[in-house]
Amino acid sequence: MNAPSALRTTRISLNNGTDHMPALGFGTLIPDPAVTITATTAALAAGFRHLDCAERYRNEREVGNALQSGLAAGGIAREEIFVTTKLWNSNHRPERVEPAFQASLARLGLNYLDLYLIHTPFAFQPGDDQDPRDQNGNVLYDHDVTLLDTWKALEALVDDGNCRAIGLSDVGLSELKHIYESARIKPAVVQVESHPYLPETELLEYCKEKGIVLLAFAPLGHGMRPGLLEDPVISAIAARARKTPAQVLLAWAVQRGTAVLTTPKSAARARESFDISALPPEALEEINRIQTRQRLNQVVTTGVPGFIPQAKTAERGN
Ligand SMILES: NC(=O)c1ccc[n+]([C@@H]2O[C@H](COP(=O)([O-])OP(=O)(O)OC[C@H]3O[C@@H](n4cnc5c(N)ncnc54)[C@H](OP(=O)(O)O)[C@@H]3O)[C@@H](O)[C@H]2O)c1
Numbered sequence: 600m601n602a603p604s605a606l607r608t609t610r611i612s613l614n615n616g617t618d619h620m621p622a623l624g625f626g627t628l629i630p631d632p633a634v635t636i637t638a639t640t641a642a643l644a645a646g647f648r649h650l651d652c653a654e655r656y657r658n659e660r661e662v663g664n665a666l667q668s669g670l671a672a673g674g675i676a677r678e679e680i681f682v683t684t685k686l687w688n689s690n691h692r693p694e695r696v697e698p699a700f701q702a703s704l705a706r707l708g709l710n711y712l713d714l715y716l717i718h719t720p721f722a723f724q725p726g727d728d729q730d731p732r733d734q735n736g737n738v739l740y741d742h743d744v745t746l747l748d749t750w751k752a753l754e755a756l757v758d759d760g761n762c763r764a765i766g767l768s769d770v771g772l773s774e775l776k777h778i779y780e781s782a783r784i785k786p787a788v789v790q791v792e793s794h795p796y797l798p799e800t801e802l803l804e805y806c807k808e809k810g811i812v813l814l815a816f817a818p819l820g821h822g823m824r825p826g827l828l829e830d831p832v833i834s835a836i837a838a839r840a841r842k843t844p845a846q847v848l849l850a851w852a853v854q855r856g857t858a859v860l861t862t863p864k865s866a867a868r869a870r871e872s873f874d875i876s877a878l879p880p881e882a883l884e885e886i887n888r889i890q891t892r893q894r895l896n897q898v899v900t901t902g903v904p905g906f907i908p909q910a911k912t913a914e915r916g917n
Contacts, residue, residue, distance in 0.1 A: 606877045607646065609853055613714075613787040614810040615757075615764045620681050620713070620788070622853045623873065624649035626816065626860035632661045638864045639665035643673060643680075645869035651790075651814075651860045652707065653685040653718055654699060655729060655904065659706035667708050682707065683714040683788075685768060686753070688902050689729055691722035691744050696752035700762065711761045715753060716790055719769040720746050721902025730903075738903060746774065747781055754784045764788065766811075769899050772802050779809060790814040793857065794827055794848065795886050796893040807856060814858040818848050821895050821906050832889055836882045843871060850875045851886050 610619035625642040627650060629635045635658040639650070643666070652662050670677060684707065690699040700715060724731040724739040731739040756762040766788035767775060779785055789806060793799045793815035806813045820827035827833060828844045837847045845861075849872060852859035863869040896906050 604876050606850060606853055607873055607875050611812050611858055613764050613812060614785055615787055617763065620812060620814075620858055621647070621649035622858045623647065623849065623875065624651050624681070624683075624814070624858060624860045625869075626651045626862040627658060627662050628653070628656055628862060629658060629864065632658055634864055635661040636665045637866075638862070638869070640669055641866035641869040642863065642873075643669035643675070644866065645863075645873040647869065647873060648675075648679055649681040649683075649858070649860075651683050651816075652703070653687070654690075654703050654706075655685065655687045655718060659684060659703055663707035663709070677709070681713045682709060683716060684712060685716040685718035686749070687718055687729055688721050688723040689726055689731065691717070691741060691746075691749045692725045693744070693748055693752035695725055696749065697756065697759075700756055704761065711763065714764045714766060714788055715756060715762045716766045716768045716788065717746070717749055717753065719898055719902040720767070720774050722746075722749070723902065738901065740902075746778060750778055750782060754782070757784050766790065766814075769902075771899065772805055775802070775805065775811075779811070785809070786811055788812045788814050788858075790816060790860075792817045792894060792896050792899075793852070794818050794820055795830070795833070795851065795889045796820065796827060796891045797895075798887070803855070803857065812858050813856075814860065815852050816860045817895055817906075818852050818859045818861055819845050820848075820893075823895065823906070830889065830891070832885055836878065836885060840876075840878060840882065842876065845872055846875050847878065847882075847886075850878050851883060854878060854883055 609622040625647040684703045722741040722744045753765040764787035766786045768790040803813050833844045837844045863872045
């Protein structure tokens with residue numbers, strides 16, 4: 600049997616047969632460029648080997664700089680790091696996909712990506728404006744391109760050889776099924792909000808059946824308080840296991856067979872969040888019995904980014 604601490608270095612096989620995605624990933628949704636660099640550097644130093652990026656976060660250059668320095672400082676090979684980035688809504692037209700992919704690669708300073716995701720299923724008016732609106736402030740959608748059209752352009756990136764795996768984000772089960780059934784190259788990963796208040800059990804079961812990795816975002820409830828970090832069940836398990844609530848939430852996510860993205864911003868939090876250990880089965884069952892249901896990010900309804908304001912002020916971006 601594996602040591603409980605082996606959980607933090609769990610790797611999950613993808614359906615492309617070659618890559619192993621570290622289950623515990625570091626997300627780079629960090630609005631401040633300087634914090635992006637310090638947080639990414641700290642995450643690599645703490646042991647994170649999976650970085651989740653997006654052109655929408657407007658900080659791929661900073662992530663790339665921190666990544667290059669971190670690889671050099673730690674003597675880490677590029678192949679040890681799993682890097683994902685995402686195609687934004689205003690680049691869904693097939694002819695815009697390859698240029699967007701190449702621009703992300705250039706900003707990250709990489710010559711291949713481990714995973715490229717369609718950030719949301721919503722196509723916005725094509726162009727360089729990430730948030731196109733009419734004069735009344737309504738989002739300008741693009742109704743002349745389908746998700747499948749965009750997916751086929753991602754398949755071509757895999758054929759070209761600089762993109763190892765492709766996937767979707769912020770989709771529901773029916774959209775995933777449609778793409779899965781129509782695709783020549785099946786989605787390897789689906790990134791969605793998921794935590795004990797939004798376990799996405801049906802989606803997870805479908806993913807497991809089809810060999811797709813469910814990659815959970817906001818596992819700590821985006822750090823909103825009150826919220827998951829103060830949930831009495833989570834807190835009680837943390838006290839019993841001598842772990843923090845954040846460590847309990849991340850362990851639960853990995854032990855239920857998902858990959859997970861978290862965003863520690865300080866070195867101390869990066870070390871804490873990487874230091875997860877396996878929980879006993881009864882603790883997992885207690886978490887599975889939590890009845891609270893809450894979606895924190897509105898992106899699935901409109902494609903417009905943003906966590907829904909709770910006690911903590913919502914950030915722009917997603
Ligand atoms: N596909 C999408 O549409 C989408 C949407 C959202 C996010 N994402 C991805 O998922 C990643 C993770 O999402 P998320 O940032 O919401 O995840 P999260 O880890 O649930 O929330 C991050 C927040 O939790 C707090 N935190 C981090 N580590 C902590 C710890 N050890 N103890 C207590 N609090 C801690 C941080 O607060 P402080 O700020 O105070 O440090 C941070 O603001 C993002 O970076 C992004 O890559 C994707």
